[in-house]
Amino acid sequence: MTQGIFITLEGPDGAGKTTVLQELVPRLEALGKQVITTREPGGVAIAEEIRSVILNPQNTAMDDKTELLLYIAARRQHLKERIIPALEDGALLLVDRFIDSSVAYQGFGRGLDxxxxxxxxxxxxxxxxxxxxxxxxxxxxxxxxxxxRNKHRDVDRLDMETLDLHERVRKGYLTIVDKEAERVVKIDASENVEKVVEAAYTAIYDRLFR
Known part of the structure; x- marks a missing residue:
């Protein structure tokens, strides 16, 4: 049985990674790969229910540790139901957010340990x-x-956070990039979509297929 390939996409809010993920699918399928996409929190029914609790803008009383533990619970369910089966099936799996998001948002952003x-x-x-x-x-x-500017995007609880929190989140991500350069590739998301998609595809191809 061929083990699959596990790729995650990370970034601060507004980086456009979800759009890039969608654009990458046909290019990676052209390599003859079975491509599966999913997201965190969510991806499976239980984790999607947890997602709705985390992001509900009415849940302003949520404690930071409660938020973290909900993300972790959703991650575990997602791993068991979606990630592991896809990799065991030999798929190329693209996941919108994973473990680094908790470090960046709840660690650097919220100040948790x-x-x-x-x-x-x-x-x-x-x-x-x-x-x-x-x-x-x-x-x-x-x-x-x-x-x-995105009028079609629903406002969630994290969109209501301060600019300062988002700055700390970005700092957290950049710290992860420096610490784990063998795993994490930094992409300049300020470019137009076509250039960002090309940079992402090149990074995947060079690291995993060349």
Missing amino acids: IEAIDWLNQYATDGRKPDLTLYFDIDVEEGLARIA
């Missing part, structure tokens, strides 16, 4: 990490401006 988050991620995933992570980097104000 990063060692504790690393332990929870390890526990929830049985130590599984992506083969490759694409980090889409963009100036925080530009990213939030993109969100504001």
